[in-house]
Amino acid sequence: MIQIDPRSPTPIYEQIIQQFKELCFKGLLKEGDKLPSVRELSTMVIANPNTVSKAYKELERQGIIETLRGRGTFVSEKAKKTLDEGKMEMIKEQLKSLIIDAFYAGVDFQDVHHWIDEIEEEVGGEDGARSKKSDKDN
Amino acid sequence: MIQIDPRSPTPIYEQIIQQFKELCFKGLLKEGDKLPSVRELSTMVIANPNTVSKAYKELERQGIIETLRGRGTFVSEKAKKTLDEGKMEMIKEQLKSLIIDAFYAGVDFQDVHHWIDEIEEEVGGEDGARSKKSDKDN
Amino acid sequence: MIQIDPRSPTPIYEQIIQQFKELCFKGLLKEGDKLPSVRELSTMVIANPNTVSKAYKELERQGIIETLRGRGTFVSEKAKKTLDEGKMEMIKEQLKSLIIDAFYAGVDFQDVHHWIDEIEEEVGGEDGARSKKSDKDN
Amino acid sequence: MIQIDPRSPTPIYEQIIQQFKELCFKGLLKEGDKLPSVRELSTMVIANPNTVSKAYKELERQGIIETLRGRGTFVSEKAKKTLDEGKMEMIKEQLKSLIIDAFYAGVDFQDVHHWIDEIEEEVGGEDGARSKKSDKDN
DNA sequence: GTGGTCTAGACCACG
DNA sequence: GTGGTCTAGACCACC
Structure with a gap:
């Protein structure tokens, strides 16, 4: 699902952000879909939970995903397309x-x-x- | 000629590279034109000479400019367009x-x-x- | 009566506490009024019973409500206003x-x-x- | 200058944010003033550089301060008061x-x-x- | 179980 | 020298 290149000059957390954005954009991840938990993804891509967490926080800040506390992280209902x-x-x-x-x-x-x-x-x-x-x- | 924004998240040396490339691309700097010396440019844009030097080195590596020892730095004769x-x-x-x-x-x-x-x-x-x-x- | 926003950054149990306090403060809940049971409220707001229970415990600790075993939970007679x-x-x-x-x-x-x-x-x-x-x- | 209470329930990075905001607000830190470096402050308040860094990033995001790469962190020229x-x-x-x-x-x-x-x-x-x-x- | 915070300490890019 | 990134692993709050 997510492919990380640890040797790439672009930070791992950036790669995660980018790939999730792409998945959402393509429609492979639909509104309401659950993302892997921070721990799951961190073991999947062999990265530190902190690194994954940072990516998730940024995605949330951008309104792409949202976290329901204690339940997990989900693709945001309204991918806000604020004319910025x-x-x-x-x-x-x-x-x-x-x-x-x-x-x-x-x-x-x-x-x-x-x-x-x-x-x-x-x-x-x-x-x-x-x-x-x-x-x-x- | 060159405008640097020290507050920008893109490194200063990147900004220099980018702007020279743009000038060459637009034709405002033509083949053989002389670039300001490292010291000149570093005082013009209030940057560290090291920073300017780094930018020039990268531009030279990319074949956009070339330095003639003792004479200065010039826009390269043939902007090599290696199909990379x-x-x-x-x-x-x-x-x-x-x-x-x-x-x-x-x-x-x-x-x-x-x-x-x-x-x-x-x-x-x-x-x-x-x-x-x-x-x-x- | 109680409105919970699962997306809010403030914990659900905090939202419950806050809203009951506000209701009492406004006088919409008067001394002796019965609160919904933990199970009722937890289904009403789609929250975990544990979460509601936690809220009630805190409200009780603050002296806003009191539980009479076997009878239910009620708005406290004397909302103690300890000068803290x-x-x-x-x-x-x-x-x-x-x-x-x-x-x-x-x-x-x-x-x-x-x-x-x-x-x-x-x-x-x-x-x-x-x-x-x-x-x-x- | 900055006083941290490690036993407080409010996160250290929040305390740092708050105190710098207060200093700026009071005018004890003026526009253009240099903040202590991440390392300096982290030793001053006996916290991890990461924690301080997080605080600085948030302050920057809010437009209170800005960092000039390689030079340090400064109180922002225009404390943006966007009517939000x-x-x-x-x-x-x-x-x-x-x-x-x-x-x-x-x-x-x-x-x-x-x-x-x-x-x-x-x-x-x-x-x-x-x-x-x-x-x-x- | 979930994510949020923090520490300790490494490495790198930038100026 | 500066801040930015990452790892390793701890603890806590919330559900």
């Missing part, structure tokens, strides 16, 4: 940097568009979080 | 994460495409590095 | 923290005074526990 | 609970008003963060 202008600006900046880096790796704007289409296909087939945007498409 | 498969995969992964984050900020795939077009206009109007790719577009 | 210096100091400390937090949320002392007046109106209209203090006001 | 409606509601709820608790400790609304005045005198003498509200008073 500040965050959007940040993401745009990151996107620009990414594209420039991509260019120096031999990729141009067309390729990036294609990549995004690929990601959309890979990810958007399920009726996950993505389905919410279908209103917009109609 | 590994790097492309990495960038693709980053792009996926970015898109997922964007989604949770209330943005969909269509919007991302538009953003990229915006970036292309902002950046691609000049006959900078990008122009080299135009062969591919045709 | 230690507790008062604690509350004062909490109040200070609260005000500082309020400030950073854009609220000043005057506003806090107004809030208290609002709470007084909301809560003090009934002839509940508060009425006992009216001697002091005169 | 949600937070204000939360604080109001806490205030209500506090007042009810206070009542059962033998305190009435008048007393609470007096307490607040006391806190205002204790805290508002300096030209600290509080001074910003003086515009409102005029």
Whole structure:
């Protein structure tokens, strides 16, 4: 379910966050689904409970999951899609940097568009979080 | 020319790298142009010379610039665009994460495409590095 | 009567305590009134009986309610108002923290005074526990 | 400067947060002032660096302080006083609970008003963060 | 059983 | 020197 690369430069807790976000986004984890407990996951990925806990806390802070005390951690009912202008600006900046880096790796704007289409296909087939945007498409 | 935000979470040396890359990409810095010396830039942006040096070293490693001993640092003649498969995969992964984050900020795939077009206009109007790719577009 | 939010960061047993205190304070629960049994309340609010029991025990310890074995749990005859210096100091400390937090949320002392007046109106209209203090006001 | 009670039920990191907030609020720590380093403070209060770090992170998240990487931690230039409606509601709820608790400790609304005045005198003498509200008073 | 807090101490990135 | 990350393992509150 979750695959961690301990040798990766990106922190383990970041990897956990990212992968859960992706699972939710793809719809493989649906609203209300229970996540593995901190201890379970920490043994599964051979990480420290603290590290897992940190990831869960951040996911909760972002509104992706919520914890019901004594019962466990669950995918949040309302994956809040707050229109966050500040965050959007940040993401745009990151996107620009990414594209420039991509260019120096031999990729141009067309390729990036294609990549995004690929990601959309890979990810958007399920009726996950993505389905919410279908209103917009109609 | 270079604007540093000491409060930003991205390291200062990364900011320098990024901004020089952007300048080259936009064509505001052309092949053979001289960069400020480490000492000059470090006083200009109020940073530690070590920090600037680190940025220059990384830019040189990436083939964006080259240092001619005793003469200074210059934008590299041929911005080597090694088709680096590994790097492309990495960038693709980053792009996926970015898109997922964007989604949770209330943005969909269509919007991302538009953003990229915006970036292309902002950046691609000049006959900078990008122009080299135009062969591919045709 | 009692509303529990399982998502709230404040423990469920605390929420129960708080809400019963508020009901008594407002006079909606009067001296001698019978409280729901632990089992009743636990099914009503979908909580573990242990949790409800814990709340009742604490309320009893504070002298707000008393249990008559075999008969049930009742609002205590004399809501003992022990002048507890230690507790008062604690509350004062909490109040200070609260005000500082309020400030950073854009609220000043005057506003806090107004809030208290609002709470007084909301809560003090009934002839509940508060009425006992009216001697002091005169 | 900072006094920690390891026996207190409130977590050490909370105590640190609270005390720094109070210092800033009183104006004993002014904008731009340097806070002790994580290591310094952790030895000063006989706590683990992690615990101190956690406190600093939270203070930063709240916009009270900011860290300049490699240089240290400083009182934020702009103690952001975002009018946060949600937070204000939360604080109001806490205030209500506090007042009810206070009542059962033998305190009435008048007393609470007096307490607040006391806190205002204790805290508002300096030209600290509080001074910003003086515009409102005029 | 769950997550939350804390300690002790290691290693790394940044400036 | 600074803070950021992680491990190992303890204790507690809550359900």
